[in-house]
Amino acid sequence: MKRYLTPTVAALQPSGIRKFFDLVSTKKNIISLGVGEPDFVTPWTIRESAIFSLEQGQTMYTSNAGLLELRQELSNYLSAHMGVRYRPEGELLITVGASEAVDLAMRALTGPGDAVLIPEPSYVSYVPCALLAGAEARYVSTSAANEFRLTVEDLEKVYTPNAKLLVLSYPNNPTGAIMRREDLLRIAEFVEAHDLLVLADEVYADLTYAAEPHTAFASLPGMRSRTLHVSSFSKSYAMTGWRVGYVAGHADILQGMLKIHQYIIMCASKMSQMAALEALRSAENAKREMIAAYDRRRRFMVDGFRQMGLDCFEPLGAFYVFPGIQRTGLSSEEFVNTLLEEENVAAVAGTAFGPSGEGHIRCSYACSLEQLEEALTRIGRFVRRRLA
Amino acid sequence: MLEHDRQLLRLIEQDCRLSPQDLAIQTGLSADYIQEKIRQWEADKVIVQFRPLINWEKTGEETVSALIEVRVLPQRGVGFDKIAKRIQKFPEVKNVLLISGGYDLALLIEGRSMQEVALFVAEKLAPLEHVQSTATHFVLRRYKQDGVEFIGEDEIPQRLVVSP
Numbered sequence: 213m214k215r216y217l218t219p220t221v222a223a224l225q226p227s228g229i230r231k232f233f234d235l236v237s238t239k240k241n242i243i244s245l246g247v248g249e250p251d252f253v254t255p256w257t258i259r260e261s262a263i264f265s266l267e268q269g270q271t272m273y274t275s276n277a278g279l280l281e282l283r284q285e286l287s288n289y290l291s292a293h294m295g296v297r298y299r300p301e302g303e304l305l306i307t308v309g310a311s312e313a314v315d316l317a318m319r320a321l322t323g324p325g326d327a328v329l330i331p332e333p334s335y336v337s338y339v340p341c342a343l344l345a346g347a348e349a350r351y352v353s354t355s356a357a358n359e360f361r362l363t364v365e366d367l368e369k370v371y372t373p374n375a376k377l378l379v380l381s382y383p384n385n386p387t388g389a390i391m392r393r394e395d396l397l398r399i400a401e402f403v404e405a406h407d408l409l410v411l412a413d414e415v416y417a418d419l420t421y422a423a424e425p426h427t428a429f430a431s432l433p434g435m436r437s438r439t440l441h442v443s444s445f446s447k448s449y450a451m452t453g454w455r456v457g458y459v460a461g462h463a464d465i466l467q468g469m470l471k472i473h474q475y476i477i478m479c480a481s482k483m484s485q486m487a488a489l490e491a492l493r494s495a496e497n498a499k500r501e502m503i504a505a506y507d508r509r510r511r512f513m514v515d516g517f518r519q520m521g522l523d524c525f526e527p528l529g530a531f532y533v534f535p536g537i538q539r540t541g542l543s544s545e546e547f548v549n550t551l552l553e554e555e556n557v558a559a560v561a562g563t564a565f566g567p568s569g570e571g572h573i574r575c576s577y578a579c580s581l582e583q584l585e586e587a588l589t590r591i592g593r594f595v596r597r598r599l600a
Numbered sequence: 601m602l603e604h605d606r607q608l609l610r611l612i613e614q615d616c617r618l619s620p621q622d623l624a625i626q627t628g629l630s631a632d633y634i635q636e637k638i639r640q641w642e643a644d645k646v647i648v649q650f651r652p653l654i655n656w657e658k659t660g661e662e663t664v665s666a667l668i669e670v671r672v673l674p675q676r677g678v679g680f681d682k683i684a685k686r687i688q689k690f691p692e693v694k695n696v697l698l699i700s701g702g703y704d705l706a707l708l709i710e711g712r713s714m715q716e717v718a719l720f721v722a723e724k725l726a727p728l729e730h731v732q733s734t735a736t737h738f739v740l741r742r743y744k745q746d747g748v749e750f751i752g753e754d755e756i757p758q759r760l761v762v763s764p
Contacts, residue, residue, distance in 0.1 A: 233762040246762035253755045336764045385764075504607060508626035515625045558762055581626075 220343060227336045228564035232548065236558045243587045244558040245575040248385060250450040250531070252505075252578075254487070255498035258449060261490035262483050270482055276474040278306025278458070279485045285492045286458060294417070294428035296436060302463040305470055306480045306488075310415045310444040310457035312473070315341045317411045317440050317459065318377070320468040322347035326376040331362045332566025333386050333534075335413065338379050350375065353568045356536060359525045360389035360568075364402045371406065378408050380429055383416035386565045386574035387534040388510075388527020390420055393427040400432045409465075410439045415457075416530040418448040418499065421507045426529070430460070437462045447530075448499055449491040454484040506531050509577040509584055516588035517575075520595045531578045534562065538571045540598035548573055555590040604629060608637065609646070616650040655750050657742065663710055665694075665739040666717045668725065670705040671732040680704060683730050692720050703735070714738060 214222065229246075236242060253259075277283065283300035291297040298304050307313040318341040322328055328342040331352040342349040350370050354360045362380070380399070382391040391399070403410055412429040420426045430439040444457030457480075459469065491499075513533045517524040523536035537547045544561035551557050562569025577584060608627060611618065620638070624631040641647040656663050672683050680698050684705060688696045695708035707725075711717040718736070726734050743751045 227764060229762055229764050233760065236761045242761065244761045247759050248763045249759060251757050251759070253757055504610075508611070511628055512625050560762060564764075 220346070224340055224343060229336065229560060232558075232560060232564070235549070236552060239552065239556060239558075242552070242556045242558050243579070243583050243590070245577070245579065245584075245587055246558040246560045247576050247578060249452040250447060250502065250578050251580065252450040252502050254450050254454070255491075255495045257494050257498070258451065258487045258490050262454075262487040265483055265486035270486060272482060274306075274479045274482050274485060276470060276479055277301075277304065278480055279482070279489065282306060282485050282489045282492075285489055286460075289492050290428075290441070290460060294414075294426075294441070295431040296428055296441065296460070298441075298460040299463070303466055304458060304460050305466055305473060306485060307457045307459060307473065308477055308480050309446060309455045310413060310442050310459075311337060312477065313440075313442040313444075313457050313459035313469075314338065314411065314413060315344075316469040316472050317442070318342050318345040318347065319472055320465065321377055321409060325374060327372055327374045329367065329370065329375050329378045329408075331366070331379065331381070333360070333384075333562055333569035333572075334379070334381050334565055335385050336565065338381075338411075338413075347376075348374070351566060353566075354387075354389075355568060356523070356525065356572070360384060360387035360534070361391055361395050362399060363395075364398050367399070367402055375406065375408060377411055378403060379411045379413065381413040381415075383414075383420055383426065383529020385416065385530050386532050386560065386562065386569065387572075388530050388532045389534075390422060390426070390529040392422075392424065393432075396427055396429055396432055400429070400435050403438060404434060408438070410435065411442060412439050413442045415442070415444050415447050417443060419503055419506060419531060420529045421510060422528040440465065445488045445491055449488075449495055450502060451484075451487065451491065454481070454487055456480055456484045456488045506577065509579075509581060512581065512584060513575065513577045513588070516584075516592070520588075520592045521599065522595065531576055533575050533577060534569075534572050535575065536572055537595075540595060542598065544570055544573055551591065551594050555594050557587050557590050557594075559591075605637065608634065609641070612638070612647065616652075653746055653748055655742070657750075662712055664712065664714050664717050665742075666709045666711075666721075667737045667739065668707040668709055668721060669703040669735040669737070670707060670725070671734075672704045673730045673732055674704075675730060683728065686728065687725065690720070690724060692717075692724075 280300060283304045286304055287298050287300045314337055322345050324346040327348040327350050329350050329352050330338045331354050339349040352366050352370050354362055354366055410429055414428060417426045428441060430436050430441045440459055440461040442459045446452040514524050514526055517535040524533060527533050544563045548559050548561045560574040562572030562574060620631040620634040623634050672680055674680055675682055684696055687693055692709050692711055693707055694710050697706045699706050709717050709720060721734055721736055
């Protein structure tokens with residue numbers, strides 16, 4: 213029946229992670245550093261408020277753009293935390309996770325003849341979404357030498373005049389890299405000079421560990437109208453399964469995205485939107501505690517990998533470390549497969565996130581310290597055998 | 601108080617087994633600094649004691665606890681302090697809190713049996729000068745103590761083993 217699939221879908225590569233997932237699922241007693249979501253359960257105040265909304269019978273559709281109350285609260289939040297004010301009516305759209313927002317943006321803005329610039333290594337959905345929109349996906353390689361920050365030089369290497377949209381996903385999954393304000397200002401100049409739009413996927417914006425807070429790309433001079441600020445509640449509030457994200461941007465573009473959203477989704481789940489509202493109103497402390505816990509684990513992991521003699525730049529965002537494993541003489545894929553086989557530890561090959569991930573593995577530290585300690589002991593043993 | 605000190609103290613409060621070296625790795629502070637800080641906190645009685653939280657119910661040991669409401673006549677010049685200091689000396693008394701509302705002192709008493717607790721209240725506590733009345737509430741079940749849930753299942757996150 214495959215012949216019925218459209219050529220685009222037929223040619224779409226399944227995620228490298230999928231294959232590894234199937235392999236890991238056959239094993240027992242593994243420690244997985246391969247999980248791209250928080251290990252915390254959603255803070256109780258949020259869960260309790262969702263339960264209450266159900267008890268009250270709040271089970272109907274919301275407006276397409278999402279609960280107005282949530283958009284109002286979000287508008288205040290973005291103004292206070294990201295330094296950009298968006299109008300709740302027209303400039304904010306509640307989506308089913310940031311994933312939907314990425315898809316909407318690609319479909320509303322790009323099509324045949326357009327190119328999307330996608331820095332890699334990066335999250336796995338940008339390329340497929342661009343291809344499904346009929347656009348050309350152009351990878352922009354970043355490197356360990358720059359701690360996986362995007363530079364204008366990187367962009368110039370692959371820029372073509374048909375480029376229309378640039379994806380910026382910092383703090384980055386899988387590398388943990390962040391972009392500082394001065395790094396972003398240079399990118400902004402490039403964006404301006406080439407009349408690009410920016411899809412700023414900033415789902416990890418709250419999870420940064422540098423002295424200076426995260427800079428939202430939209431907050432840079434002149435970038436507000438060129439930028440779609442995409443984020444979600446998943447990482448900041450440990451709410452992955454609730455599927456609530458959002459996109460903020462220029463009303464004209466949001467209007468286009470809203471059209472797609474209303475026909476394919478109608479609206480995000482009401483219960484989840486009620487939970488998200490509670491998250492913004494009263495889970496700030498719970499969020500801060502989770503961030504503090506990630507920060508401790510992050511230092512613990514970096515220290516552990518460095519003690520093994522592996523190159524490990526300090527990741528200042530998200531909850532991943534991205535150590536270099538070249539010294540072992542193994543490719544990323546060989547490393548993760550053999551590690552799983554010999555030590556029952558799952559990590560994801562850097563190449564699952566783009567070719568520049570070769571020589572690296574992604575280790576999530578969204579696990580308890582006890583698990584991380586055990587995982588590091590096992591990886592250390594594995595690495596020592598390879599270096600001996 | 602500096603933010604990193606506050607975090608350090610919280611961390612020790614959660615798990616006092618962490619060595620200064622462990623704490624140094626996790627916080628980015630130096631082990632020497634942490635050691636000195638702990639010494640200072642101990643000297644200042646900021647850190648009062650290092651000890652684990654034990655759920656005695658699980659050991660099968662018979663213990664009985666009671667919350668006691670105590671109404672006290674405050675004394676001129678010393679308020680409630682004098683009587684509170686006197687009460688807290690009894691080893692049976694685990695907590696002493698001065699509170700607002702319908703009564704004055706809230707005590708947590710521990711003993712090996714209900715009778716032992718009742719006798720303590722009747723013979724030691726109630727007859728004290730300035731104690732006007734007491735009300736004893738025996739603890740039937742301890743659900744949560746010091747921020748830690750004693751009853752209920754651990755919330756183990758059910759996650760996919762690998763996800764992007």
